[in-house]
Amino acid sequence: MEMHRHSLESLFEQLGLPHTAKDIESFIQKNSPLLDQTLPIHRASFWNDSQSAFLKEAKKEDADWVEVVDQLDVLLRTSEH
Numbered sequence: 001m002e003m004h005r006h007s008l009e010s011l012f013e014q015l016g017l018p019h020t021a022k023d024i025e026s027f028i029q030k031n032s033p034l035l036d037q038t039l040p041i042h043r044a045s046f047w048n049d050s051q052s053a054f055l056k057e058a059k060k061e062d063a064d065w066v067e068v069v070d071q072l073d074v075l076l077r078t079s080e081h
Helices: 008-014 021-031 049-060 066-077
Strands: none
Touching: 008 021, 008 066, 021 066, 049 066
């Protein structure tokens, strides 16, 4: 199976969120840092049900989205942006 390289912009678009670089930076600043380091990214309170399900499935299935989901996870757990 061919793996696709997705960007943060395409992930945000897939999640139905504004997806310019500025939009993404604002989202991360607004929602980080996630203080509970054990909380899976899909369980964060700011996702709607479909967004949460997509993120959970991407991680569970090690889908072609997993790399960029992991990138977002790291960004949301870091306080320096």
